Every structure is written in C-alpha cells, then in structure tokens.
Amino acid sequence: MRIGVPGEIKNHEYRVALTPSGARELVDRGHTVVVQQGAGDGAGFADSAYEAAGASIEADVAALWDGAELILKVKEPQAEEVARLKPEHTLFTYLHLAAEQQLTQGLIDSGATCIAYETISAVQGGLPLLAPMSTVAGRMAVQAGAHSLEKAQGGAGVLLPGVPGVAPARVTVIGGGVVGENAARMALGLGAEVTVLDRSIPRLETLDDRYQGRMKTVFSTADAVEEAARESDLIIGAVLVPGAAAPKLITREMLSLMKPGAVLVDVAIDQGGCFETSRPTTHAEPTYIVDGVVHYCVANMPGAVARTSTQALTNATQPFVVALANKGWRKALQDDIHFAAGLNVHAGKVTYAAVAEAFGMDHVPVATLLN
Ligand SMILES: NC(=O)C1=CN([C@@H]2O[C@H](COP(=O)(O)OP(=O)(O)OC[C@H]3O[C@@H](n4cnc5c(N)ncnc54)[C@H](O)[C@@H]3O)[C@@H](O)[C@H]2O)C=CC1
Ligand SMILES: CC(=O)C(=O)O
C-alpha cells in the first residue's frame, strides 16, 4: 500500500504520525512510505532517518496526498487538509468530531474513509490509542496549572506544595480516567491536596486502592462540583463520554463561586470542553481570563512535548497501521471489532453513533458496512 505521512500544520503541533522505526516496519512488509520533507523535525526525526528506514521524502504536499491511499496524521485535519481528501483515501488520525460540526461535514463531503484513534476500543476496556496522549496531557495539566497560578499569568499567586507553615494548594480533578489519574498523581507528587471526582464508583475504588487514601475520591454530583469550585485553587477537567461532546460541568455562573485567580485547565477541550466558558486555545496563547478565573484550554497539549509524545503515540498506533496497510481498511476492521469502533465517517456517512447524535445526523452502523 502507498502510505503518506504529511507534516502537521496545527498551531505548535510538533508531533509526527510515524517514526523512522515505524516506517521500517511498513517498508519491510512491502509497503511504500512517503514522508513530507521535515515532517519529523519537531520530534527530532530527520529526513535522513526516514530514508535510512526505506521511506522516501516528498517536498510537494499535494503530490504526497494525491499519491497516497492511506494518510497517517496526528491531529484532526485542518481546512486545507480536508480539501485534499478524496474518496480513495483512508485517513487514520485523531478526529474528535463531536466537537466540530464543520469538520464532520467536511469529512462527509470528502467521501473518504476516516478512522479516529480516540474511539478505537480494547478487549480489556479503555481507549488504547487515546491513552498514551491522555497520559501525557494529564501529566502536563499540572505543570500548566502550576504555571497559570503564578501572579504574572493572572493567577492567584499560589504555589502548589505551599511551604512549611503555609498550606498546600487544593487541586480538584474532575474525571478520574487516564488524564485524571495522571494529573492527580503529578499533583500529589508536588505536594498539593488532591481530590478526584468521578461518576464511576469502580474507578473511584481503583484510585482509592492504588493511592491508599492519599488523594480524596468523591462521587461526582452537581453539589460536589460546586464545592470544588468554591474550594479549589486549580481544577482540571478530564471527563470523557467516548466519542461524545463533553458535558458542561462548571457553568459561567459558578465562576463567581471560585477564588479570584483560581485556574481551570480543561483537558477535555478536544471534545468541546467540560467548563461552559472554555474555548480552544493554542500553545502560542494558551490562557485567557473570564470573571477573574484563568482558563487553559489547549487542544493539543502533547504537541509541546513532541519527542516523548510521538514515541508514545506511534508505539500504540503501530499494530493498527500495519493491519490497515496489510489488509486494507475493510478487512482490517472486519477482523477486529475494537478497531472497527474507530470508523467515524465512510463514503459520506457518519458511522459513529455519538457523533451523529451530537449533530442530529443519520448514522450508519459500522457492522452494516463490513458484511
Ligand atoms: N487537550 C489535549 O491535548 C488532550 C485531551 N485529551 C482529552 O481528555 C479527555 C479525557 O480523556 P481520558 O482520561 O483518556 O478518558 P477516560 O475515559 O480514561 O476517563 C474519563 C473519565 O471521565 C469520567 N466521567 C465521565 N463523565 C463524568 C462526569 N459527568 N463527572 C465526572 N466524571 C465523569 C469517566 O467515568 C471516566 O473515568 C478526553 O476528552 C480526551 O480526548 C486527551 C489527550 C490530550
Ligand atoms: C488526544 C489529542 O487530541 C491529542 O493528543 O492532541
């Protein structure tokens, strides 16, 4: 199969969808891999490393897209990339469609087969292609929050661990999944007082057991969220209903309950955000202030630590990329129902229920396409 790897064009996105080692795995199986010139630079992978792995380098972006059957990316296609998609393409990348109707319509209109990393499931549960980036973003969320709490960033001027004689900051994490656990773990490590809210009791049990009571676990209700708003210095939004738009848990009104200079880090922003006042920001301008509360809502947090993130992401995507290349999308999805859960759009139809539901669109179940 002819596989194309374009350079990422989203603001400060330095990751790349394939490492030279990944390219070698594909080339060794008889596939053709074409990487855009300089695509790996931000993650520390030079063109020469891809060439040594048997890939070729293409400077002309249009030629790369036109010549490829399978396009591997990291972030959701930007408008100029959507315009390059054709019905013959299989696109494999993060999509987060429930947060973006225009993108969803663009993919429908393209006629392409679009498989999202973030909705692929696993036998043991969880989202194996979201998890590595959620681990990164969860760990980064505390760094971002700590920085945003500095006075010069508009924050309250609070140091997370406090100092002897001064109490540590209160950090609340809403959603105790992969992002949430990693954020809570980092905040604990820095000496903050940490509370995790989740509506899954088994999840709260796991966290309680794993951290032996060092973080508080609280069942997530409207009351619990309001109390968190009143008492926290830093709140990290980390909820997910797979494939669906994030529920708005902190309303604009609730900002008035918060301490002046408190910080909201909305990691769930790629699914639309879990705070009403969240809007996507970029690494170039990561924060803004509403009613005295600092908001950090970067939708591609892992892009800033591109070396670590690229390796972690491609470790997870590699078996799926090999299956797509070896078998083509239809057979690869027929052979693996968990992989089939990644199909979001095919030939002008939405194939993921939560995305169709978000926009009141018709939904064609994946199974009907695979028989
Ligand atoms: N901004 C960025 O750069 C990145 C964002 N993300 C996003 O972070 C979000 C979280 O991802 P994961 O941790 O991997 O998901 P996950 O599925 O591991 O965890 C989500 C948790 O939220 C809980 N939850 C759902 N509704 C809730 C509610 N109303 N109240 C409290 N808890 C609730 C679930 O029970 C679950 O434990 C996703 O939207 C993901 O796309 C992930 C990586 C990077
Ligand atoms: C998951 C995601 O959106 C990211 O890694 O950028």
Ligand SMILES: [Mg+2]
């Ligand atoms: Mg997005």
